[in-house]
Amino acid sequence: MSARWLDDERWGESEQRLRRKKHKPQGRRRLSDLTAAEGEDSGDDIIRRLTDLGHLSEVVAELKSGKEATAYVARGPRGSVLVKIYRDLEARSFKNDSVYREGQVILDQRAKKAMEGRTRRGLAMLQTDWVLAEYAHLWALWRAGLAVPEPLAGPYPVDYAETVPAVLMRLIGTEDEVAPRLSDARLTPEQAASAWSQALGGMADLLRLGYVHGDYSTYNLLWWEDTVTIIDFPQLTTRQNPNFQSLLRRDAESLATSFRKHGLSVSGDQTLREVQRRALGPAPTPRVMLP
CATH class of the missing domain: 3.30.200.20 (Phosphorylase Kinase; domain 1)
Structure with a gap:
């Protein structure tokens, strides 16, 4: 624990x-x-x-x-x-x-x-x-x-x-142009599809490590140079939390709902299944911390 x-x-x-x-x-x-x-x-x-x-x-x-x-x-x-x-x-x-x-x-x-x-x-x-x-x-x-x-x-x-x-x-972005939240970004259909895939991948990466974000939606994802960055982690929780599965399901529903603005129509259940499938795949390459 x-x-x-x-x-x-x-x-x-x-x-x-x-x-x-x-x-x-x-x-x-x-x-x-x-x-x-x-x-x-x-x-x-x-x-x-x-x-x-x-x-x-x-x-x-x-x-x-x-x-x-x-x-x-x-x-x-x-x-x-x-x-x-x-x-x-x-x-x-x-x-x-x-x-x-x-x-x-x-x-x-x-x-x-x-x-x-x-x-x-x-x-x-x-x-x-x-x-x-x-x-x-x-x-x-x-x-x-x-x-x-x-x-x-x-x-x-x-x-x-x-x-x-x-x-x-x-800072993600520049002082003159800070990266917007995905909820505020204007995306082409191709960018929306890419952002959706990256968002699913990010949630799967968290799950693979045994985490659930707790507030995962386009409001806590940034969009900069066609790349999604996850933010806001104080409420991140682990499998030791008895609410883990309900929070995971809630995150999947929130992500699916918030992406409707960008023209994607996917259910929370479909989102959760895809995240769970991706979580079985390879993990990102760890960053090397120099002394």
């Missing part, structure tokens, strides 16, 4: 940051609060910390605000960066993550009690765990060769834990 090691060292920094916050939960951050004039420090403590750590040099634009986080385009020493900053748990419209968390084993009983009781310490742990889960999944999928954005902090948890509540990944 999968386990989350909730030790004091892992959560200490998050708790300290939580105690320093004002009582009002932090929701969407305005772009003006994240940027600074030349020679000045950003007024936002997260951006200032990411800058001090050497991950960022400048926040360029707000890209998209969702129910859990807001995405920004930024620049860093390795080029264009997508910065995904999660809102405080109390400020999110999506809060019920229990269906994705079932099957996890929390070894620290005090931590488990705090998280279940949603105390201040428990909320800090849930917030941190949600962010670290996305990083861990990104690194696992990137290394396995799947079509996902390259994570830009890590690969060790001690490194990417320093960026909480932000997740840093390589």
